[in-house]
Amino acid sequence: MVVAEKTYKHIWKLFEQIPDPEIPVLSILDLGIVRRITSEDDTIVITITPTYSGCPAMNLFEEDIIAKLKENNIMNVRVEMTYDPPWTTAWITDKARKGLEDYGIAPPVRGSQDKGELFKEGVKNVRCPLCKSTNTKVISQFGSTACKALYKCEDCLEPFDYFKCI
Amino acid sequence: MIMNTNLFKYCLRLGDNSLILGHRLAEYCSYGPYLEEDISITNTSLDLIGQAEAILKYAALVENAERTADDLAYRRPEIEFYNVQLVEQPNGNFAHLIARQFFIDAFNFYLYSALKESTDNTIASIAAKSLKEVTYHLRRSSEWVIRLGDGTSESKIKMQEAINDFWLYTFEMFEMDEVDEELITKAITVDLKPIQDLWNKKVDEILVMATLTRPEDGYMATGSRKGYHSEHLGYILAEMQYLPRAYPTAKW
Numbered sequence: 001m002v003v004a005e006k007t008y009k010h011i012w013k014l015f016e017q018i019p020d021p022e023i024p025v026l027s028i029l030d031l032g033i034v035r036r037i038t039s040e041d042d043t044i045v046i047t048i049t050p051t052y053s054g055c056p057a058m059n060l061f062e063e064d065i066i067a068k069l070k071e072n073n074i075m076n077v078r079v080e081m082t083y084d085p086p087w088t089t090a091w092i093t094d095k096a097r098k099g100l101e102d103y104g105i106a107p108p109v110r111g112s113q114d115k116g117e118l119f120k121e122g123v124k125n126v127r128c129p130l131c132k133s134t135n136t137k138v139i140s141q142f143g144s145t146a147c148k149a150l151y152k153c154e155d156c157l158e159p160f161d162y163f164k165c166i
Numbered sequence: 167m168i169m170n171t172n173l174f175k176y177c178l179r180l181g182d183n184s185l186i187l188g189h190r191l192a193e194y195c196s197y198g199p200y201l202e203e204d205i206s207i208t209n210t211s212l213d214l215i216g217q218a219e220a221i222l223k224y225a226a227l228v229e230n231a232e233r234t235a236d237d238l239a240y241r242r243p244e245i246e247f248y249n250v251q252l253v254e255q256p257n258g259n260f261a262h263l264i265a266r267q268f269f270i271d272a273f274n275f276y277l278y279s280a281l282k283e284s285t286d287n288t289i290a291s292i293a294a295k296s297l298k299e300v301t302y303h304l305r306r307s308s309e310w311v312i313r314l315g316d317g318t319s320e321s322k323i324k325m326q327e328a329i330n331d332f333w334l335y336t337f338e339m340f341e342m343d344e345v346d347e348e349l350i351t352k353a354i355t356v357d358l359k360p361i362q363d364l365w366n367k368k369v370d371e372i373l374v375m376a377t378l379t380r381p382e383d384g385y386m387a388t389g390s391r392k393g394y395h396s397e398h399l400g401y402i403l404a405e406m407q408y409l410p411r412a413y414p415t416a417k418w
Contacts, residue, residue, distance in 0.1 A: 053295055054216025083220060084291035086298060140202035141306045142209040146299075150202055166298040 003039040007074075011037055011044065014072055018064050021057045022145060025099045028061060032091025035082060043076040044069070049087045051166075052146040089165045100163060101129045106151065108165040126162050128153035138162075169230055172345045173286070175248060176355060177225035178238070179345075179391075181218045182249035185239055186399070187270060188214035189406055194257050206306060210267070213299040220292045240410035244400050245393040252335035254399045258328065261314055261321070265328035268307035268372070273339045274300045276364045280356040289354060308372050315376025322377070329373070330381045337386035340365075345391075 015034055020026040028034060035047045046065055050058050062079040069077050089108040092100075097107040106129050125134050133155040141164075143150040148161040191211035198204025222235035233241075252270060257263050278300055281293035314325040340362040349355040373380050389395070409416060 050216070052213060052216060052299060053220055054212035054214070056212070082291075083295040084287070086291070086295040140206050141302055142202075142206040144205070146209040146212050150205075164302070166302075 003042070003044065007044075008037050010072075011046075011069065011074070014068055015065070018068050021060045021064075023100065023103060023105065025103045026096050028064070030093050030096035030099065032087065032093075033061060040078075043078055044074060046077065046079045047082050048079060049082050051087050053083075054146060087166070089163065092163075101127075104129050104160060105148065106160060106162040108163045126151055128156060128158065129160055130158050131156040136160075170228060172348045173354065174225055174228045175345050176349055177221050177228060177289075178246075179248040181221040181225055181238070182247050183253055183270070183274075184214040184221070185218035186247070186249045186402060187253035187266075188212075188218060189402055190253065190255075190257060191263075191267075194263060197257075199260055207263070210303055210306075213296075213303070217292070217296045217299070220295070221289075224288045224292070236410070240407045244395060244403055247393060247395065247399060247403075248390060249395075249399075250335065250338045250390050251387050251396050251399075252332060252338065254396060254402060255332065255335065256398060258331075259324060261324040261328035262331065264307055264310040264314065265325070265332050267303070268311050269332060269336050269369070270339070271300060271304040271307045272365050272368045273361070275304045276361045276368075277356075277358075280361065283353075284355065285353040311372050311378070312376040315373070315378040325376065326378050329378060333381040333383075334385055335387050337383075338388055338390055341388065341391055343391050 012029070015029050016027045018028045020028055020031060020033075023031075031051065033048050033051070035049050038045045038047070048058070048061055048065075058081065065079055066077050069075075092108065100107045106126050109125060126136050126138075127134050128136055128151075131153060133153055135154040136151050137154060138149055139152050139159065140150040142148070143161040147164060147166075149164050150159060151162045152159045188211045191207050191214065194204075195208050195211075196204060198207050218239070219235055222238045225238055226233050226235050250270075252266060255262075255266060275297070278293040278297040282290055282297060284290040284293065311325060311329075314321040316322070317325075340358045342358055346355060346358065350357055370380060387396070
């Protein structure tokens with residue numbers, strides 16, 4: 001059986017309804033986790049990639065994807081994991097960047113894909129998602145999850161999560 | 167498929183380093199000097215266990231013997247583990263934890279930078295992925311070595327002691343045997359001598375910034391390439407493997 005083009009489009013649409021388990025204002029598409037949808041005979045193969053190797057949300061992504069497709073009568077589904085190419089914060093959409101900030105997480109500073117950035121003392125110009133000041137400092141390289149660092153705003157004094165560039 | 171024994175062993179080396187250190191760091195959960203640092207330690211542990219899972223899955227595929235990554239992690243005896251003895255050393259105080267982490271982070275950073283170009287696509291992609299995480303690990307452990315070394319008189323003593331205590335475990339990371347020989351000719355892995363030079367340079371640079379002294383080379387631990395370990399690995403495995411061995415059919 002050949003899977004019709006419109007089925008793929010339908011599946012991509014359905015994925016917009018699956019929230020990210022850690023940042024529910026985003027869908028699983030917004031972070032660029034879903035890399036491709038293909039098929040083998042009559043099985044739909046969804047390829048996903050982790051943000052971080054140890055991302056504990058990966059099993060949940062798989063379950064959510066299978067459940068969502070079952071709800072929509074798409075039964076033969078397999079979820080595969082790839083590390084190539086490795087996930088990068090550059091894949092986060094503009095909509096998602098806005099969503100992150102509204103949710104209280106500073107989005108990754110643009111143009112920091114160069115790994116040289118990582119060796120400077122924390123990323124500069126991280127904007128406080130609450131008062132929008134850039135007078136902020138890093139408290140810890142790791143925040144509430146591996147993909148985030150903990151920052152503090154020197155103006156409004158609130159601590160906040162920063163989504164690290166990788 | 168005929169198993170490539172050397173490739174299998176090499177994957178276990180990489181995977182076991184990450185798995186055992188990931189387990190050691192998890193033991194430190196709730197003992198960090200303050201909350202944010204405690205979270206950093208467990209997040210580093212999570213990265214390492216994720217890296218171990220990726221490479222052990224590949225090891226299972228290479229072995230082609232119907233063993234899974236979980237079987238490799240939870241059912242192998244001590245003599246079949248190939249992690250360097252550095253990562254199995256007890257946590258000790260916070261300076262010990264940081265010294266051990268700094269030594270292995272610097273090694274992993276240069277090793278994965280090189281393995282990114284491996285002719286084995288799976289190893290190359292896992293190395294590229296891991297490198298992004300290890301870059302953060304190395305920055306964090308380097309900063310702590312400097313902060314503690316160039317800190318109070320008390321923290322300086324403790325950091326220096328920790329560096330001295332673990333120095334004998336640092337040579338093992340760069341040991342090469344017939345596994346390396348074969349894989350280097352296929353450009354699957356790399357010669358560890360240039361990695362050692364880069365590591366030495368990095369360690370010297372950070373120790374100078376930390377106002378610490380590089381220890382003299384003395385007796386150096388060896389044996390892990392053949393599965394010989396310090397007494398500590400057995401205790402780690404006893405705890406880590408207890409549940410899957412006691413309840414072989416248990417599922418998550």
